[in-house]
Amino acid sequence: MSRKITFLTLFLWLMTVTFPVIAQQKADTTCIFRFVPQKDMFYVPWKGNDTELARLLEYIENNKATILDGKLPLLVDGYCKSQGSKAENLATAKIRANRVKSELIIRAKIKEENFITRNHATEGDFVTVRLTVPVKETAVTDAEAEARLAAEPTVAGRRERQKAEAEKAAQQNTLANTPSETKITTDYHLSLRANLLRWAILTPDLGVEWRICPSWGIAVNGSWTSWSWSDKDRRYALWEVAPEVRYYMGEKKAWYLGAMFKTGQFNYKLSETGKQGDLMGGGITAGYQLRLNKALDLDFNLGLGYLNVDFEKYEVIDDVRVRRGNETKDWYGPINAGVTLVWKLF
Incomplete structure (x- = not known):
């Protein structure tokens, strides 16, 4: 718990300190x-x-x-x-x-x-x-x-x-x-988002983004899935929520930097031993939005940062879940990746 509190404090400091510096462009x-x-x-x-x-x-x-x-x-x-x-x-x-x-x-x-x-x-x-x-x-x-x-x-x-x-x-x-139609690509407030990479691995993902102004946006993406097979002896379940603040740069406002926070829970049993627990973390994101037409964009993004994972191990014996200990792991590196379809509503 102390690690999570420390991380949340660092995340809030990053949003309040780093982004005003980024925004100070000529x-x-x-x-x-x-x-x-x-x-x-x-x-x-x-x-x-x-x-x-x-x-x-x-x-x-x-x-x-x-x-x-x-x-x-x-x-x-x-x-x-x-x-x-x-x-x-x-x-x-x-x-x-x-x-x-x-x-x-x-x-x-x-x-x-x-x-x-x-x-x-x-x-x-x-x-x-x-x-x-x-x-x-x-x-x-x-x-x-x-x-x-x-x-x-x-x-x-x-x-x-x-x-x-x-x-x-x-x-x-x-x-x-004179500004052209291609330069003014952020003339909208709200968009729906779907990470195609998540859908490809059978993990439905949906989100929204609110563009406060051409340079700033707030996005929230969520994923959820629940699969079982082999007479329920194998399990793949997950939910995640990832809010993000973005700063868009350049003449077309297509490139961006962001700060993401991620939390969720999981339950994987792909072998004899299953793992069930929760995760929390966040970091810096970067990406580029490619305009397809007036209503659709493709958002290519990558996030790097830190994840803390607490989980317990278990086995299923005669349909009874038997606990086999618990672990805590820290991960530094890629925490998010996406090829996201963006549908601009208005």
Whole structure:
């Protein structure tokens, strides 16, 4: 019992210490705000929008002077593909982009002129906001400078020219920076899971995963089986429950690291001597999710860690189970493996 208490303490410490360190990755300059299909209301706490908004507000605050000066515009792209026609999709994308801009204008104290907006009837139901690298100014002659000033004698005119130059530079990178259908693969909350390796050895396995946001998920898998043969002289029975916390990484959020806890009981009698007991342990997991289509993924995963097994030995004599002692074993190494079919529900 003391070993189990010690292990649980180490497991909780691992989750609270290791994962905040993993999560401290360098942020990019693109923020994605998700919308309910066919709706244009901007729900800030929904699907990680609050996290993205806080990240974007920090970017704006760090570059506010440059943004207000017109040298670093915010590129806003609205997307919608859930309406019935292209015109309706464009209209909804425009409203969504305006909702996000209004939130930024109010919170960050910036102006409409600090945005460059485009709307699209493709890709998905989201709005992206990007910060582009400031356009480098090239050297000009005195005559060219005088000509520009003559053509744009006002401050507003010069700002309009700078905005146009920034928009031109952004358009050159549109294909590279616009999120595509393959990039946004985590637009779901709940999925069902079945470890095909477990099913292959006649041990039914089912689970669920809740994606709190694109980067974080909580999964729970359970296995159960009960087989007997040779007039019940041979036995194979098992149940396990394995909760897991995952952190998804990369642009497509396909690779992940996790922390798993496992507990269960077993009863094996594959020879003259049977073993019956319980197990407890956990460790670090890693894996990759391969997208098959919009609804299905294949999850390849492996777990390494520690298992503590307490069991008693027994024999069956004249249909009576006779105890032959007990043992405790510790195992360090692989504790889990899976090729899991993931069905994304919503």
